[in-house]
Amino acid sequence: MLTYDVDIWSIRQRKGRPKPFELRWRVGERAHSRSFKLMPQADGRRSELLAALRKREQFDEQSGLPATEYAALTTPTWYEHATAYVLMKWPKAAAKHRASIAETFATVTPALVSGSRGAPESVVLRKALYGWAFRAVQDKDNALRLRHEVEEPPADIAAALTWIAANTVKMTEVEQSDRLRAALNALSKKLNGMPAADNTVNRKRMVLSNTLRYAVERGILPANPLGRVDWTAPDKDDEVDFRYVPNPEQAAALIDSVRRLSSRGEHMAAFFGCLYYAAMRPSEIAALRAADCTLPATGWGELVLAGSRPEVGSGWTDDGQSFEQRGLKRRARTATRSVPIPPVLTAMLREHKGKYGMADDGRLFRAAQGGRVRSTEYCDLWDAARVKALSAEEAATPLADVPYSLRHAGVSLWINSGVDPVEVARRAGHSLTVLFRFYAKILRGQQDRANELIEKGLSGG
Known part of the structure; x- marks a missing residue:
């Protein structure tokens, strides 16, 4: 007292x-x-x-x-407080967010040490922090504890954890501006030292801010000191580079190339069709059920998206699965999104459903053993399809280098076709802010087109 x-x-x-x-x-x-x-x-x-x-x-x-x-x-050290934050957040956090917290702390913690004497190699330290220090598991009594307290880590990991526990600074020192600036600079870079994407920096900065707010809640700090630091992330252009987004002819050729690769490619062709013609995320396609699809014999169909299955390591989920069953991204758990689909995708999904049927739970796309289609599988198919569908010169560039480029191509097609940006954002599951940030170049072109129409109207044309 x-x-x-x-x-x-x-x-x-x-x-x-x-x-x-x-x-x-x-x-x-x-x-x-x-x-x-x-x-x-x-x-x-x-x-x-x-x-x-x-x-x-x-x-x-x-x-x-x-x-x-x-x-x-x-006052606890940063390491002690960060592990307390992990245990506090874990029960109600989504698996992706759990991994995001661990990734943020694995990035920030090495910048909050008192010295480097006896420090382990950076690769070992990151592995220790990400996989052991900031990951929680249940012990034999079903109590939530840090992984390294329940499982026996390898010797190099155990040594790294001992070193970091003894060498992180006190929380009262973390609130100093030079310490915070060092942490912010660390989270603004990728492992190779290049600037991280804006959304990655913002996501990690939010985790850091929430951790400091928790220190205020615990009475460790009087106020969140992050707002006092005059810091901005290095400039990074998040706009899609449309030189490397496939046009409609290239997108159709790539999907057809997937179909012609193998029997598995034939099974997965409609998966890539959903990426392009409905601009769906891979996690949404993985959760797509036959009951979500209205597929008439002719004309446009409709998909009512109700959930997603984002891929995440089994160490971050409660049931040990490599994916998480959850609602739509940044939406309430029970929210849905209606996406009208053109006749070409309607026909693809009808054919797929008739030929391959459904999983026991009604999903249209599944792995050979019935589980979620892994990203490694559809990325391997995509890499092989690029070689066949593109010229050698095109394949040597980043043109359509990842399957997600089909989603960018689909959204770009909608904007270029004159669809209202609000409707584009709704169908793609974006906010308008995100849409204008990533597709600014195309939207500026549409503004020029709108200006021409307005000028024509003003002149009595």
């Missing part, structure tokens, strides 16, 4: 003792003392206590220390 009820008495000398000079003081109902070898030492400590009183500091009754000294003594 902190109190202002403090008395500091004179120093007394007790002859014949190794430390003859005794300083005594009282805090509340409890008496305290400390002995010194030399009088100047005892007098110096007495002066420190008197100075704390003059500054109107309270004293802790049990330890006898001024409040500032007591706080410095009991």
